[in-house]
Amino acid sequence: MLAQAASAEAIAPPSVRAGTLRSALRAATAEAHQALDATFGAFELQSRSGYRRFLEASAAALLPLEAALSEAGIAAIIPDWEQRLRATSIAADLAALGGTVRPLPVRPGFTAAGMLGAAYVLEGSRLGARVLLKQTAASPDPTVAAASAYLGHGAGLPLWPRFLTILDNAARGPRETGEAIDAARQAFALFADGARLS
Ligand code: HEM
Structure with a gap:
């Protein structure tokens, strides 16, 4: 997020410790994030x-990813996983706006490290959501302004710091790091596909 570096600072101070799984994921997906940021930033969020x-x-990416991770047993790794699910929230916002959910296929066969890599992308998207919520909340269209269940999900809860603690304590040998990065890149690619197809 280059254009909004100031907000980025406020949301995530530059305290990414070297040698952690998070720093590896962050570095390996920085380019994908930047591209997605530009793609998603191009939507006119204040218009219906x-x-x-x-x-x-x-939703095309989030719904099938959440479902696949639940199915793969991610709750054993992320105990508050249920609290993190945003499927109902995004479906409610889409219903309010007359939108349709077209879930994309997700490649099955997540390893434990792969689940963490995919969850890193989903959980990280909350950081961007805070920035985007400011735009939708200021929309002159009251339906847009009110449809904030997805972008506002988990506000006030320490979901990101709690996730980082899990990531910090996870195995991070070369195999696990590689699996987490692969899954994170696939998750970013799914969001990019979602944007391309909508
Ligand atoms: C216009 C849309 C978006 C904006 C404005 C945005 C903005 C941000 C900001 C401000 C941060 C925190 C600052 C930083 O660490 O660099 C962040 C982090 C992150 N975002 Fe986005 N983002 C957007 C879209 C997305 C999407 C769609 C995803 C994933 C599907 C995503 C995944 C992540 C991840 C994984 C991080 C954590 C990076 C880290 O480890 O620090 N972002 N984003």
């Missing part, structure tokens, strides 16, 4: 049609 397309693009 632009926000609907943004939510459709997000």
Whole structure:
């Protein structure tokens, strides 16, 4: 997020410790994040049609990813996983805006490290959501402004710091790091596909 570096600072101070799984994931997906940031940032979030397309693009990736991770047993690794699910929230916002969910296929066969890599992308998207929520909340269209269940999900809860603690304590040998990075890149690619197809 280059254009909004100031907000980025406020949300995530530059305290990414070297040698952690998070720093490896962050470095390996920085380019994908930057591209996605530009793609998702191009949606006109204050207009009903632009926000609907943004939510459709997000839901196309988020719903099947969450479901696949639940199915793979991620709750054994992330104990508060249920609290993190945003499927119901995004479906409610889409219903309010007359949008449609078109879930993309997710490649099955997550390893434990792969689940963490994919969850890193989903959980990280909350940091961007805080920035985007400021835009939708200021929309002159009251339906757009009110449809904040997805972008506002988990506000006030320490979901990101708690996730980072799990990531910090996870195995991070070369195999686990590679698996986490692969899964994170696939998750970013799924969001990019969602944006391309909406
Ligand atoms: C316009 C859309 C987006 C904006 C404005 C945005 C903005 C941000 C900001 C401000 C941060 C925290 C600062 C930083 O660490 O660099 C962040 C981190 C992150 N975002 Fe985004 N983001 C957007 C879209 C997304 C999407 C769609 C995803 C994933 C599907 C995503 C994944 C992540 C991840 C994984 C991190 C954590 C990076 C770290 O380890 O520090 N972002 N984003």
